[in-house]
Amino acid sequence: MTTHPGLAxxxxxxxxxxxxxxLNAASRAFGGVYRVLLRDLGLTYPQYLVMLxxxxxxxxxxxxxxxxxxxxxxxLSPLLKRLEAAGLVRxxxxxxxxxxVTVRLTSEGSALRExxxxxxxxxxxxxxxxxEDLAALRGLLDRVTAALDAAEVEPAP
Amino acid sequence: MTTHPGLAxxxxxxxxxxxxxxLNAASRAFGGVYRVLLRDLGLTYPQYLVMLxxxxxxxxxxxxxxxxxxxxxxxLSPLLKRLEAAGLVRxxxxxxxxxxVTVRLTSEGSALRExxxxxxxxxxxxxxxxxEDLAALRGLLDRVTAALDAAEVEPAP
DNA sequence: CGCAATTCAATTGCGCACAACTCAATGGCG
DNA sequence: CGCCATTGAGTTGTGCGCAATTGAATTGCG
Numbered sequence: 001m002t003t004h005p006g007l008a009x010x011x012x013x014x015x016x017x018x019x020x021x022x023l024n025a026a027s028r029a030f031g032g033v034y035r036v037l038l039r040d041l042g043l044t045y046p047q048y049l050v051m052l053x054x055x056x057x058x059x060x061x062x063x064x065x066x067x068x069x070x071x072x073x074x075x076l077s078p079l080l081k082r083l084e085a086a087g088l089v090r091x092x093x094x095x096x097x098x099x100x101v102t103v104r105l106t107s108e109g110s111a112l113r114e115x116x117x118x119x120x121x122x123x124x125x126x127x128x129x130x131x132e133d134l135a136a137l138r139g140l141l142d143r144v145t146a147a148l149d150a151a152e153v154e155p156a157p
Numbered sequence: 158m159t160t161h162p163g164l165a166x167x168x169x170x171x172x173x174x175x176x177x178x179x180l181n182a183a184s185r186a187f188g189g190v191y192r193v194l195l196r197d198l199g200l201t202y203p204q205y206l207v208m209l210x211x212x213x214x215x216x217x218x219x220x221x222x223x224x225x226x227x228x229x230x231x232x233l234s235p236l237l238k239r240l241e242a243a244g245l246v247r248x249x250x251x252x253x254x255x256x257x258v259t260v261r262l263t264s265e266g267s268a269l270r271e272x273x274x275x276x277x278x279x280x281x282x283x284x285x286x287x288x289e290d291l292a293a294l295r296g297l298l299d300r301v302t303a304a305l306d307a308a309e310v311e312p313a314p
Numbered sequence: 315c316g317c318a319a320t321t322c323a324a325t326t327g328c329g330c331a332c333a334a335c336t337c338a339a340t341g342g343c344g
Numbered sequence: 345c346g347c348c349a350t351t352g353a354g355t356t357g358t359g360c361g362c363a364a365t366t367g368a369a370t371t372g373c374g
Contacts, residue, residue: 016277017209019284019291020187022298024206025227027184028331029305030177035332046360049181052174063322070182073323075361082359099322099369120173127176128304129297134176137297140290141179147285148186185361192362203330220352230353232331239329256339256352 033126037119041112047083048116050076054089055113059104061094088112190283194276198269203232204240205273211246212270216261218251245269 034045043051046069053068054060060068066076080103083089088109094100127134191202200208203226210225211217217225223233237260240246245266251257284291 013209013277015288015291016280018295019281020191020202020206021226022295022302023184023187026298026302026305027180028227029302030180031331033305033308034177044359045177049177052170061322069178070185071360072362074325074363077324079360093323097322097370101323120170123173124176126305126308127301128308129301131172133297133300134172137294137301138175138179140286140294140297141183143290144284144286144294145179145183145186148183148190148283151190151283151285188361201329218352223352228330229332231333231355234354236330254340254352258353 030123033123034119037122038116041115041119042086043112046071046075046079048119050079050083051088051109051112051116054103054105054109059102061100061102062091063100065103083109187280190280191276194279195273198272198276199243200269203228203236205276207233207236207240208245208266208269208273211260211262211266216259218257218259219248220257222260240266 031045034048038045038048041048049069050065053065057064062073062076062080066072080089080091084091087106090104090106091101092104094102124134129137188202191205195202195205198205206226207222210222214221219230219233219237223229237246237248241248244263247261247263248258249261251259281288281291286294
């Protein structure tokens with residue numbers, strides 16, 4: 001683990017500020033655009049992420065959805081309940097393992113995919129970045145995420 | 158605004174998925190590391206962001222803090238109330254404009270800066286990225302944020 | 315087999331983000 | 345001057361994210 005030995009605390013503070021400000025701002029800016037694009041689909045951004053996974057897989061246990069999206073049951077349980085209330089998915093206990101709950105698209109949930117068809121194109125257009133830059137961005141993000149997950153940071157400063 | 162004309166909807170869907178997954182994951186990974194680093198300062202990550210601004214400025218109206226961090230009063234009011242309850246800041250109505258509330262560091266709030274000294278270094282170390290890559294990441298993030306803010310996305314898909 | 319440890323979903327509690335609204339103070343305009 | 349639009353904080357309600365806990369089903373191990 002590098003410690004950036006050549007830089008003073010003051011410079012590190014500024015860089016840290018800039019990185020976390022920028023990441024926060026970008027995350028919320030994406031959220032804002034998605035919010036507008038998804039509004040008349042009746043989906044929030046996290047709900048859309050779950051639907052993306054389900055459109056790809058058709059059905060999936062809650063556990064697997066959580067692994068894909070890095071979300072735990074505390075977040076997913078109420079979210080899936082809302083998707084079920086909206087008629088987009090059904091949830092049923094798995095017969096072979098009664099602990100597990102399988103989430104399935106309803107026909108209405110599948111049909112929503114067509115209406116969502118232009119969302120990615122419009123979102124990517126809104127970023128105003130060429131595809132190569134988006135790929136580079138994704139690469140950097142994935143690298144930091146992997147590193148942060150692996151870092152095992154000690155609580156005591 | 159580019160529309161990526163050469164790519165099929167299916168490819169765009171995948172790229173969109175990857176970008177928003179990656180950004181989400183990175184944002185939450187940062188949050189997780191900050192949470193550990195900040196735990197025994199008694200600060201949450203958004204509270205830390207506010208303290209960073211105040212450590213730089215000393216005192217600031219709520220309005221200005223919101224502009225810096227892109228947060229509105231709905232988020233800041235309860236957050237600042239918690240910081241005040243923790244003894245880190247005071248809030249007082251501005252005499253020259255009774256609508257405005259000025260947030261000031263207490264001596265305890267200023268003192269916390271020393272205890273937070275190693276947070277940026279430890280966080281940057283956890284990213285395991287060289288400074289140049291972090292700068293590149295920040296540049297890309299700022300560019301997409303500016304573009305998304307300027308995009309003026311139409312609600313109707 | 316029987317009991318303990320593990321796994322999975324759900325729930326509770328807290329804090330943040332955002333929209334919509336209220337209310338008081340201010341500023342501008344006729 | 346008087347009225348009305350605007351501005352700045354705060355409040356309410358909804359939903360997400362995470363920690364901690366609960367409870368039931370399953371697995372593993374003696």
